[in-house]
Amino acid sequence: MKNYNLKDLLNKSEDVNIERLTEGKRVMTDAERERIFAMSKKKLENMKNGVSADMGEDNVNGVETYRRPVLTRFAGMPAAALLVVGGIGGGAYVAHNMKRTSPDDAVVQPATGVVTTSGVTVTTGTGTYTADTVTTANAAEMQSKLDSDEEKIRQQIETVAAEAQKAYEEEQKRKEAEEAAKAASEAAEADEAAASTAEAEPTTKNNVSAEDAALIEKAQSYYGKACELYWGYRYNFSDYVEVSKLPLGFSEDDTGFRYEMAYDDNGNFLGVPVTDPRIKSIDDIMKLYESTFDSRYNDGYRDYFVEYKGNIYWKYGQRGGNIFYVDSVVTDVVKKEGDEITFTVANNYDGTGLDGTAPWTEYNEFSVIVGSDGEWKIGKFKLPY
Amino acid sequence: MTGSEYSELFRRSEDEAYRALFDEYGDYVYTIVYSKLHNSGSREDIEECVSDVFAKIYFSYDTSAEYSGDMKGYIGTIAKRTAVDAFRRTSTYQNRISGDEDAMLGISSDNDIEKDSDAAEVQTILMREIEALGEPDSTIIIQKFYFDRNSNEIAEMLSMKAPAVRMRCKRAMSRLGEKLTQVGITL
Numbered sequence: 001m002k003n004y005n006l007k008d009l010l011n012k013s014e015d016v017n018i019e020r021l022t023e024g025k026r027v028m029t030d031a032e033r034e035r036i037f038a039m040s041k042k043k044l045e046n047m048k049n050g051v052s053a054d055m056g057e058d059n060v061n062g063v064e065t066y067r068r069p070v071l072t073r074f075a076g077m078p079a080a081a082l083l084v085v086g087g088i089g090g091g092a093y094v095a096h097n098m099k100r101t102s103p104d105d106a107v108v109q110p111a112t113g114v115v116t117t118s119g120v121t122v123t124t125g126t127g128t129y130t131a132d133t134v135t136t137a138n139a140a141e142m143q144s145k146l147d148s149d150e151e152k153i154r155q156q157i158e159t160v161a162a163e164a165q166k167a168y169e170e171e172q173k174r175k176e177a178e179e180a181a182k183a184a185s186e187a188a189e190a191d192e193a194a195a196s197t198a199e200a201e202p203t204t205k206n207n208v209s210a211e212d213a214a215l216i217e218k219a220q221s222y223y224g225k226a227c228e229l230y231w232g233y234r235y236n237f238s239d240y241v242e243v244s245k246l247p248l249g250f251s252e253d254d255t256g257f258r259y260e261m262a263y264d265d266n267g268n269f270l271g272v273p274v275t276d277p278r279i280k281s282i283d284d285i286m287k288l289y290e291s292t293f294d295s296r297y298n299d300g301y302r303d304y305f306v307e308y309k310g311n312i313y314w315k316y317g318q319r320g321g322n323i324f325y326v327d328s329v330v331t332d333v334v335k336k337e338g339d340e341i342t343f344t345v346a347n348n349y350d351g352t353g354l355d356g357t358a359p360w361t362e363y364n365e366f367s368v369i370v371g372s373d374g375e376w377k378i379g380k381f382k383l384p385y
Numbered sequence: 386m387t388g389s390e391y392s393e394l395f396r397r398s399e400d401e402a403y404r405a406l407f408d409e410y411g412d413y414v415y416t417i418v419y420s421k422l423h424n425s426g427s428r429e430d431i432e433e434c435v436s437d438v439f440a441k442i443y444f445s446y447d448t449s450a451e452y453s454g455d456m457k458g459y460i461g462t463i464a465k466r467t468a469v470d471a472f473r474r475t476s477t478y479q480n481r482i483s484g485d486e487d488a489m490l491g492i493s494s495d496n497d498i499e500k501d502s503d504a505a506e507v508q509t510i511l512m513r514e515i516e517a518l519g520e521p522d523s524t525i526i527i528q529k530f531y532f533d534r535n536s537n538e539i540a541e542m543l544s545m546k547a548p549a550v551r552m553r554c555k556r557a558m559s560r561l562g563e564k565l566t567q568v569g570i571t572l
Binding site: 003004005006007009010011012013014015017018019020021022023025026027028029030032033035036037039040041042043044046047048189192351355356357358359360361363 | 403404407411412413415416417419420421423424432433435436437439440441443444452453454458459461462465466469504507508509511512515516523524526527528530531532534538541542558561570571572
């Protein structure tokens with residue numbers, strides 16, 4: 001049992017499947033609907049004034065909203081806190097020094113002698129200390145207290161600064177990691193786009209090299225040959241090998257024929273007996289088919305035949321072509337991988353002369369397999385009609 | 386809507402005709418454009434392209450011609466061509482094809498035909514089973530996993546509540562998973 005990712009599977013689905021699945025259903029939101037409709041009308045006005053709808057890459061319109069990165073807001077917070085705490089701490093430090101150096105106020109001596117003064121008020125960042133009388137012992141204690149407060153403030157400033165620095169560094173690291181992840185993601189997307197392009201869309205380039213031009217020219221003739229042979233092998237097999245034919249029998253001079261229909265012992269339809277002496281087994285048919293079509297793309301061709309009691313039967317089935325088909329043009333070399341060259345083919349259809357359907361173009365991939373002798377075989381191919 | 390219906394509406398009121406055409410085929414065009422551009426362009430690119438398609442149709446459709454057929458084919462063709470042009474603009478040539486042809490010739494093919502064939506079969510089964518979920522579950526699954534919409538957007542689209550969308554999505558995924566497991570596919 002295989003594991004699949006639903007999103008991947010849907011992304012790789014054929015457009016026609018998705019279109020069928022969403023037919024008659026809403027796929028746009030109301031907001032999108034109104035926005036796009038308004039844009040269409042605006043562009044229509046521009047076109048009436050001579051400006052192309054898809055205005056080209058040199059023109060710019062609309063408004064792009066600038067969103068400030070959220071991370072800078074968080075990085076700014078510690079910085080602002082640092083400024084506030086620094087302001088308070090600095091103010092306290094200045095106030096403390098002014099008190100200590102003022103000639104009119106008590107001079108706090110670290111000396112041990114007894115000195116008495118009065119009306120002392122000391123303000124620090126953490127509080128106000130007042131004493132009617134201060135002895136040298138009290139002064140020394142107060143000095144110690146002030147020094148301690150200063151140290152606390154200094155430590156707080158250092159802590160906040162360290163936190164701000166750390167936040168800044170973390171943000172830088174995060175940014176770098178995000179950028180690296182984004183670059184890796186973009187590279188992966190580019191690879192994926194390159195891989196999916198081949199199956200999704202034609203890849204016309206303006207500057208086709210001489211080598212590619214020669215390949216395209218050769219591929220054009222091979223594509224016509226592929227259409228003819230595929231149609232023949234699938235639906236007119238009797239053009240390539242002998243099968244059992246019976247006269248129509250309507251009249252004696254009737255030159256028409258009908259295929260002989262064979263059945264097994266139980267009455268189940270087998271097909272038209274293959275009478276060609278070259279064909280002894282289904283493998284012989286596959287060899288014939290694979291002389292033109294590469295085996296890796298034989299697309300179940302073997303199932304068109306059945307072997308019963310030593311005879312080979314062709315499961316006869318014909319169908320009509322697409323009457324809208326006009327022609328096909330090989331437009332582009334999409335890729336060259338190993339021995340395979342893949343091209344884009346534009347298949348043109350037109351129903352104006354039939355039911356009035358306007359002309360349209362469908363793009364398909366067509367590949368050839370280059371043999372060791374330089375000969376081409378038809379690889380990936382889809383009959384356009 | 387047929388060409389003659391649009392022409393008649395257009396003669397009565399251009400704005401009404403534009404609106405009616407957009408209402409009828411807007412989702413169809415959006416689906417086509419999204420399928421071409423969602424791997425290479427942003428949602429804004431897709432909206433731009435859809436508006437380009439309708440502007441071109443409004444501008445170029447000959448309302449004097451009495452075309453009795455459905456306009457869907459005409460609109461689909463313009464949508465596909467415009468989307469392909471937009472795709473070319475949004476993804477550079479270099480992004481799509483490696484430039485070193487000599488090196489490319491030396492590299493063996495990574496294509497796995499059997500794997501591709503399996504994937505196509507799986508996709509067919511998947512589409513069938515999603516459709517079998519019925520409405521609104523199939524729309525929820527497609528909108529969530531293909532159009533990449535969140536529950537609020539889907540809820541608005543389906544006139545439901547976002548938690549209800551999430552619940553239905555969960556149950557639909559569970560049912561889908563069971564159905565697919567029966568045929569050997571696990572999500």
